[in-house]
Amino acid sequence: MDYRLVFSTLNETCNQTLASLSDTEDLPYGEVGERLVVCIRQIQAHGAALEPVVASFTNVYHHYDFDEETPGNGYRTLVKVLLSCLLHIIHKARYISSNLRGAFFRADHNATEMEAYLSALCQLRALLHLAQTLLNDTPCGQLCTLQDAELSRRFVQEYSSMHKACFYGRCLGFQFSPSLRPFLQTVVISMVSYGETYGKQQSGIGKAALSLLTSGKYVMDPEMRGAEFERITQNLDLQFWKSFWNLTETGLITGFNRIASNPVQVNLTLSVPPMTLQLPLASDPSLSTNVSPPIAHWGPGPVLMRLISFEIREGQDSEELLSFSRTETRPMSMSQLPWVQKQPLSPWLLIHFHGGGFVAQTSKSHENYLRNWSKELGVPVLSIDYSLSPEAPFPRALEECFYGYCWALKNCHLLGSTAERVCLAGDSAGGNLCITVSMKAVSCGVRVPDGIMAAYPATLLTTDASPSRLLTSIDPLLPLGVLAKCLNAYTGMGSEAVQPAVGQGSLSSLSRDTVLVLSDLTHSASNWIQSFLDPKRTIDRPSPQPPAPPLLNSTPLASTPNRSGCSDAVEYPEGFEPLRSKCFAVVHPTSGPILKNPFASPLLASEQLLRGLPPVHIVASALDALLDDSVMFAKKLRAMGQPVSLSVVEDLPHGFLSLSQLSKETEEATRVCVQRIREVFQGPNCTTILENSPRQEGTQQSTGQ
Structure with missing residues (x-):
């Protein structure tokens, strides 16, 4: 239109x-x-x-x-x-x-x-x-x-004072596909309900139960929901986000995901000890080079991985592989499953790095679509469970992912593959790691993967302003305050002290004491019922501050002083001023030399580091705050003559891979990702620059773009 x-x-x-x-x-x-x-x-x-x-x-x-x-x-x-x-x-x-x-x-x-x-x-x-x-x-x-650091600073300044609650109340998710709006409402209600219990001395499951039972008032009062969501996204600490995002790895949710996704015959969690590897040089396979184990911040430590395979292949039930296994339930041997035919080694291997802002989640959070990929592509999938920030800031995650990649090349026969063609795949933070691991392979002289599929990757780890990053003011899944916390944590600029991660990652930290669940349920049920009888009643704490009222007089919108009080504040047209929030956000702009490190922000890498990368296939979303990261990185690679493709899907938020089973639109976007991976495996016969899918073109026409 x-x-x-x-x-x-x-x-x-x-x-x-x-x-x-x-x-x-x-x-x-x-x-x-x-x-x-x-x-x-x-x-x-x-x-x-x-x-x-x-x-x-x-x-x-x-x-x-x-x-x-x-x-x-x-x-x-x-x-x-x-x-x-x-x-x-x-x-x-x-x-x-x-x-x-x-x-x-x-x-x-x-x-x-x-x-x-x-x-x-x-x-x-x-x-x-x-x-x-x-x-x-x-x-x-x-x-x-x-x-222009000054312009970016003013952008952060405006974000801090602008009223944003209106986008999380009655107008929540209006910009996204209609099929996703109920899901977004559920996420926001869950988040603000969980925020009420955050910090209380309760078990993780107890918090979730209490959150569920106190959510009724946020269903009935969208304005309260919007105001509380604004408070949470602007002022709660990083540990809240880690805790909330890791709820996706609780037994109930992962159990549902496994029911909804394809069953697989191999699902092993592995712990690979830190031993120096010898790999052949890419330029001369008769020579070799040493790859050291991860050492950043606290010295050598094991690297955790998950192997997923739809079918049992040669090597996957070997004693050598099972010696690395941390999974209680191991694959049955062929003597125990005589009706199952062991498949030969696959010529393909998919190595995956999960998203989660470098601070949360593991392969378990992404298992639902990895299972489906293993079946659709007929390929073993190895997902690296790198250590998370702020306990393990840059470059620990990169070191672990690179080591996991090299270990997979050397031990591919244990994973059910000959690794004739290897593809790296990841989303968001994982997309960043796909690119930087490949850059490290180039710089170390080892074999580079045959291609990369990066979904909505973060290629610039700063709060520099771009038009798509303005969407962080209205995006329920990626607000600027949260994005800045994640980036600062990964680059070591957060306030949290750096200590070795217990159990190396979050897999071992997800179990919770459930003793208090029954008392939580009893206490919460009473409060939940009362919230329906009296919507103004809150639970165990005062009501959040109401949002800034809209300007509803009949005269032109009056100009009001900028809450920041700065003389260099953004000048708006005469008679217009945006609404200001009563809940001022404290956003720490990203800073420090690590941000300019090309292995943290590949968009800033020199041509020398980027030259030699394999074909890079980027799948971005038009409504993602990181869209411009993808566009700029793809344009930079193309200008160098590097093989690159960019696909832009419509009407979907950041993180759509984890929502692949929620709607036809997310299913189709996931199919685009699978097709790009398949093109890597099938060889260099695919074109350098690929067109949008028919669904994407139809969506653009329907929105008048």
Whole structure:
């Protein structure tokens, strides 16, 4: 849909709704009717101001794409998100106009809904203004302000003071595929409920039970949910996020994932001792080089891995492999399973690095799609459980992943493969590690993998501003405050002391004492019931501060002082100022020399380090805050003549691989990833630059891009 049609439809619909509201003498709405009139007039004012801004973006944003066949960058995304918000407003205004005199019309509810979208529209207008500043202050075609630290600092400053709760209440997930919105609502409600119990002396399962039973009030009160989510994402420490994300590895959730995914005959967790490896040099296989075990921060230690295989292959039930196993249930020998035919060694091997912001999760969190990949591709999958930050900051994870990669090359016969072709695959932080492990292989002279599939990778570990990173102000899965905490933890700039990780990773730290569960359930049930009887009642602590109220007077939006109090604050158009939060965020911008280390931020790597990389296949999401990382890295590789492809899927959030079974859209995006891996295994016959899938093109047409 053309943006001009959206704006003209918005204006026409608002006029029709105002006309319907003008004759309300016989309707008992009173103040609520006045609220609707004021709200709709302000929406029209925002629309009139935004249309020329959108026009300026649509005239130039094609210059920032990877190529003509792959339209995707942060400027396009911001326009798309704005149009999506306007379409929701149009739909709601039409409903009000048509049902105003209906017997079941809930005037106050509909007025509150419109006010929520007015707040979102106001904040999106501010983000587009910030994007205009980026557009004006960066060279044409450049998406990130790598040379302008001041502009990035102002971006962080604005994020800290801007009101964001409106995006986590009634408007939650409006920009994503409709099939994912119930899931996003569940995640946000779970997070704020879990935040209530965080820090209490309870078991992990007890906290989860209490969270479940206290979530009722957040279902009934979206405004409270939004305000509490804003507080949590801005001010709770990193340990909260590690704890919450690791809930995905509790028995109940992993059990469900295993039921929903394909069963496999091999699922072994391995612990490889730290011994020096000898590998042949890539340039001259008659010579060899030594690969040392990981030593950063606390010296040599074992590397944990998980081997997944849909079928039992030669070597996978060998005593040599089982000597590394930490799994209580080992694969049956062929004598115990005479009806199972052992498969020969596969010529392919998939080595996987999981996501989780470098700070959370393990292969167990990603097991659901790894099982499916093993079946679809007919390949053994080895996932490396690297040590996590802040206990194990850079370069520990990189050292462990590189060592695991080298160990797999040397011991591929134990994994059920000849490793004729090896593919690295990972998502988010794991995508970063796929690239940096390959860079390390180039620099050490060992064999590089035959290809990389990196899903929404983090290639720039800084808070430098880019148009897609402005989405961290509205993204429920990747807010800027959380992103900055993860990056600072990985680069060793966090406040937590660096100590050896107990058990090397989080696999061994997930078991919890369950003694208090019954008392938790009893106590929580009472509070849960009371929350339905009295929605204003909170549990064991005061109510969160309410969100900043939207500007709902009939006069133009008044300019208010910037909460940051800085003289160099962003200047907005006269008569406009975004809403400010009552919950000021403390975001520590990323800093330090490690951020510029090319093995931490591969986007900053020299051509010498990047030359020699295998084909890199990047699968990004148009609504991901890290989209511009992918676009910029792909463009850099292409400019060097390196083989690279970029696919951009629509309407999905960061982390869509872990959501692969939730909707058709996530299933199709996962299939794109699988296809890229298959192309690596099938050899160099695939084209260098690949087109978007038919689904992606259809989605872009449907949104007017």
